[in-house]
Amino acid sequence: MKTFGQLSFKRLVIVAYRLPFKIIKNGDADTAVQNAGGLVSAILSLSDKMNANAESNEKIIWIGTGEKQLGEENINPHFDLYPVEIPDEVNEKYYGGFCNDTIWPLFHYFPSITTYDKSYFEAYEQANQLFFKKVKDIILPGDFIWVHHYQLFLLPSLIRNSIPGVNIGFFLHIPFPSSELFRMLPNNWREAILNGLLGSDLIGFHTNDYTQHFLRSVKRTLGLEIQQNYIHLENRIVKADAFPIGIDYDKFHNACSITEVVKEKRNLKKILSDRKLIFSVDRLDYSKGLLNRLKSYERFLEKYPSWHEKAIFNMVVVPSRDTIDRYIELKKEIEATVGRINGKYSNISWRPIIYQYKSLTFNELVALYDISFVGLITPLRDGMNLVAKEYIACQQENFGVLILSELAGAAVELNESILITPNDIEATSDAIFTALEMRESEREAKVIKMQKRLKNYDVFTWAADFFSQAEEVKEMQQKLKVNYLNFKTKNEIINTYK
Numbered sequence: 391m392k393t394f395g396q397l398s399f400k401r402l403v404i405v406a407y408r409l410p411f412k413i414i415k416n417g418d419a420d421t422a423v424q425n426a427g428g429l430v431s432a433i434l435s436l437s438d439k440m441n442a443n444a445e446s447n448e449k450i451i452w453i454g455t456g457e458k459q460l461g462e463e464n465i466n467p468h469f470d471l472y473p474v475e476i477p478d479e480v481n482e483k484y485y486g487g488f489c490n491d492t493i494w495p496l497f498h499y500f501p502s503i504t505t506y507d508k509s510y511f512e513a514y515e516q517a518n519q520l521f522f523k524k525v526k527d528i529i530l531p532g533d534f535i536w537v538h539h540y541q542l543f544l545l546p547s548l549i550r551n552s553i554p555g556v557n558i559g560f561f562l563h564i565p566f567p568s569s570e571l572f573r574m575l576p577n578n579w580r581e582a583i584l585n586g587l588l589g590s591d592l593i594g595f596h597t598n599d600y601t602q603h604f605l606r607s608v609k610r611t612l613g614l615e616i617q618q619n620y621i622h623l624e625n626r627i628v629k630a631d632a633f634p635i636g637i638d639y640d641k642f643h644n645a646c647s648i649t650e651v652v653k654e655k656r657n658l659k660k661i662l663s664d665r666k667l668i669f670s671v672d673r674l675d676y677s678k679g680l681l682n683r684l685k686s687y688e689r690f691l692e693k694y695p696s697w698h699e700k701a702i703f704n705m706v707v708v709p710s711r712d713t714i715d716r717y718i719e720l721k722k723e724i725e726a727t728v729g730r731i732n733g734k735y736s737n738i739s740w741r742p743i744i745y746q747y748k749s750l751t752f753n754e755l756v757a758l759y760d761i762s763f764v765g766l767i768t769p770l771r772d773g774m775n776l777v778a779k780e781y782i783a784c785q786q787e788n789f790g791v792l793i794l795s796e797l798a799g800a801a802v803e804l805n806e807s808i809l810i811t812p813n814d815i816e817a818t819s820d821a822i823f824t825a826l827e828m829r830e831s832e833r834e835a836k837v838i839k840m841q842k843r844l845k846n847y848d849v850f851t852w853a854a855d856f857f858s859q860a861e862e863v864k865e866m867q868q869k870l871k872v873n874y875l876n877f878k879t880k881n882e883i884i885n886t887y888k
């Protein structure tokens with residue numbers, strides 16, 4: 391694998407739905423603050439590292455939606471930001487419609503709440519064209535264009551058709567569903583999505599399963615020839631592979647000992663006294679399994695009364711999409727369930743659930759990860775789940791136990807955690823008991839093993855791995871061009887490069 395300094399591309403161009411910053415009005419003054427989310431934290435960490443290693447001082451280019459002002463001011467020394475403008479009436483059907491009401495539920499295995507609306511797809515095409523126009527104005531020969539996420543499936547081929555020799559990588563942060571589910575989309579949408587993605591040189595997913603699902607859909611829908619991870623097009627090959635996203639391990643691990651976090655932990659421990667903390671933090675979303683988590687905890691309280699007054703569950707839900715009816719309903723249901731459980735089990739000196747609907751500062755988050763005894767992460771489906779990885783990276787005080795849904799991509803790498811099926815309320819309630827009762831030596835051994843793995847394949851290795859493989863595909867394509875001219879068969883050609 392190449393290091394950042396060895397890569398041959400001149401500039402990195404990120405294209406994602408949102409820019410990494412937004413403007414907050416503060417009285418008369420405007421301030422730029424970082425947008426939340428896994429992709430933003432990953433690329434921000436990466437920019438520091440790349441800058442430290444690079445010989446030139448090239449900034450990372452980021453193209454995405456956001457305030458005009460972000461493109462006019464020098465917001466961050468490592469980035470040049472280019473806002474894309476999408477008219478509100480298009481964005482409503484594109485982002486609110488096709489992205490959030492079609493792709494998000496279907497790709498997270500909620501087909502019964504998926505909307506199939508022709509006007510949503512048309513808005514999706516329009517918005518991808520708007521991104522394309524911006525990209526076309528900005529890119530230069532030698533750039534590496536890295537397109538992210540399900541909002542931009544059509545973009546790679548729009549770029550490829552206009553500038554054939556360009557270097558394009560695509561990364562999908564959510565699961566790619568089984569071909570049986572994918573084929574629930576109308577045929578012309580399926581073809582457009584797959585052909586759009588095949589404009590890339592390299593397509594990355596979090597797990598092997600998602601990669602195989604994608605390859606199977608390509609075969610079934612487009613009938614293309616596939617050998618191992620390579621898809622053969624007319625005169626080009628495209629690679630699809632797994633790149634499990636990592637975290638900035640050292641940032642999380644080392645944060646546990648900085649003065650502010652130590653102070654925060656001391657305060658929290660005083661409040662908790664000798665009660666053991668169970669902790670979870672997620673965005674408000676039906677894919678995160680928030681209700682089944684509460685039901686499992688309720689069952690735990692019912693089955694294991696010896697833990698009454700000795701355990702506390704701090705459930706933090708971060709506001710997200712909460713102007714949409716489905717999310718408003720979910721929030722109400724969560725709050726009603728928390729109220730019912732607390733009403734049933736609380737006494738004057740103990741409340742079994744501390745529920746918070748807000749986001750935490752980084753220091754608060756790290757302190758809570760570190761002092762808790764159990765991390766309870768139960769999504770019904772999740773591309774990766776970075777919270778699970780951050781939780782493990784921060785285990786220093788108690789070597790806490792991670793209870794993790796096997797339907798999160800992170801379960802592949804974190805198999806020393808207690809893996810549960812989130813709909814199995816009984817087994818999850820038992821897992822909480824097992825975690826709380828586990829001996830320290832066992833907890834420590836599990837945490838150390840997982841920490842080693844996470845440190846080894848952190849966010850920097852993830853990105854370097856992706857870029858290196860993208861360059862390899864490019865080199866293969868060059869050689870293939872020569873071979874096609876020599877009239878070799880596709881099979882002969884691909885065997886040469888195995």
Ligand code: GDG
Nearest residue numbers: 427428563635708749750751752755772773774775776777
């Ligand atoms: C996609 C996929 C995939 C959360 N609450 C607070 C906070 N966070 C930070 C966490 C973590 C990130 O946000 C959320 O991580 P997820 O993994 O859930 O990612 P998403 O952005 O929701 O979504 C997901 C990911 O992309 C990466 O590929 O893992 O499967 O859906 O970093 O720490 N940070 C702070 N306060 C909070 O309250 N400071």
